Amino acid sequence: MEVIEKAPAKINLGLDIAGKHPDGYHELSMIMVSVDLNDYITLKLLESDEIKMSSDNHKMPLDEKNDVYKAALLLKEKYSITKGVDITLQKSIPICAGLGGGSSDAAATIRGLNKLWHLEMSKEEMIEIGFQIGSDVPYCLEAGCSLVTGKGEIVERLETSLSSWVVLVKPHFGISTRTVFPKVDLETISRVDISSLKKALLAKDYEGMISYMGNSLEDVTIARKPFIQKIKDRMLKCGADVTLMTGSGPTVFALCPTEKRADRIVNSMKGFCKEVYKVRILQG
Known part of the structure; x- marks a missing residue:
């Protein structure tokens, strides 16, 4: 079985920092939209109990330092999955660019493994996993145009028709x-x-x-x-x-x-x- 997920880049139409929480996280208020610059995640089921990863970008780490690998590992451990996955990451979004590429890749991995491993996670469960990886991952699970607040975990979809x-x-x-x-x-x-x-x-x-x-x-x-x-x-x-x-x-x-x-x-x-x-x- 194979699942392919698109991971679009994001831009911030607005980003405000309203304060700081005792745990060091900042209180955020952001409006983000997705744009059609996309990475692609291909997930293939493995019978062996392992996570394999490859990418067409040689700068990408292929272990726990990569948010894609981290997402797969978190899901594997949380749901005690004994089967494995072969992950191919096709990169188009620039790295360390403020475009949310790593977060979107992680979100696409969570969505894809939810299908591949038949996890039947709710949106809330996916967001909980995503937030452990990064504060932009919950938004990337929803994508589109959204208001994001809290530490990044509260996502409100906005119905707009911005075509620019x-x-x-x-x-x-x-x-x-x-x-x-x-x-x-x-x-x-x-x-x-x-x-x-x-x-x-x-x-x-x-x-x-x-x-x-x-x-x-x-x-x-x-x-x-x-x-x-x-x-x-x-x-x-x-x-x-x-x-x-x-x-x-x-x-x-x-x-x-x-x-x-x-x-x-x-x-x-x-x-x-x-x-x-x-x-x-x-x-x-």
Whole structure:
């Protein structure tokens, strides 16, 4: 038996850090959408009691350091699975880019193994497993356009019809999320009005949405990597309606109402950064 799962990238239309919990986790409020830049997870049932993993990206670890492997191991132990799985990870989403690739891969693995191993997990059970791997995994299990709160485990699906072209620009360096959050100063960090952003999205108010978009982590990451601001400025000059860093960075995205304008930005940015992608926001 074989199961293939798609793992789409995500972007943050809004990311606000409202506080910090005693256990060190930050209180998050985010609105995320999926875009059609996808990894693929192929899962094949093994009769032998083992987890095998391979990938077309040589930079990917193939053991417990990989969130895909970690997801399989957690499920195997929780449900006392004696059969194994052969996992193939096909990568298109850049690594350490703020696009949620690792989290989406883990979510796809949980969804796929739920089918392959006939686990019959509820959404809540999948979220519980996912949150043990990372705070973006619960969202990635739901995907689409969602409001994410708490430590990342509370996901509310938003019914919107945002159909925008998106240009993603990933600079030559990566950023590990784990190195960004310790630098957050709750006294000085910029705040984002997620409630107003949500209202604008639900009202299909594109201009209002743009005015409320923001990312509390931008100041922290741009202070370390000023080149990110240069990407933002250049994309705006090329005709983007709005530019924003996604997640903890370093990828910057631009929203464009027409493909023609998106193409203009892509052509301008290709000489500036090697990794440039033109994608659409995924509906549903």
